[in-house]
Amino acid sequence: MTSRTEIATKLDGFAYQKANFGGFLMNKRAKNSHALWTGNTEKGVTELTILTTRDYGDDNIYDVAAFTLHGDVPEDAVASLRPRAEQLADAANLREHGYTYSDFEPWDGGGRTWISKKPQFRELSIAERGVYVVPIQRIAGEDAPHWLGWINAGGSLHIAIIYKP
Secondary structure (H helix, E strand, C coil): CCCHHHHHHHHHCHHHHHHHHCHHHHHHHHHHHHEEEEEEEEEEECEEEEEEEEEECCCCCEEEEECCCCCCCEEEEEEHHHHHHHHHHHHHCCCCCCHHHCCCCCCHHHHCCCHHHHHCCCCHCCCCEEEEEEEEEEECCCCCCCCEEEEEEECCCEEEEECCC
C-alpha cells in the first residue's frame, strides 16, 4: 500500500498532479494545484475515515468522511461522528452536498464555490480537536476514497481527494 510520505513526494511532480487533477480546462486545475502545493511548506497527506456512504443509483457514490491533518481520526471522535453523519445523510439529500474536491481548494469553499453555501456536513467537524468532516462525491465503481492531500495557505485549509495514489 502507498504511504502518506510516498504520495506527498509524488505531489511534488506536475505529472502526478495532472494524473489526479488534470483532464479538462487544459489542465488548469493541475497547474493551479501544483503551484499551491510546491509554493507552501505546511502541507501533507492524511487518511480519510469514511463515516457513512450512500448510493442513490445515479452512477455516483456519496461519502461523508472525517480526517485530521496529522494522524488518524481518534476512535472516540469516529464513534461520536458516525451516528450524526448517518442521521444527517438521511435527513439531508447527500446528493446535493457531495463534492469531488478534484484539486486543492479551500475546505470550506472559500466563498467561491457552491460547497461554501452547503455547510451542514462540514459543521459536524470537531475543530477544537482538529477533526474535519467533508462530503465527497465519487463515480460508482471507484474504490472509496482513502487519501486526502492538505495545504495550509494564507491561513486557509485547502484539500484535495487523491483518487490515484
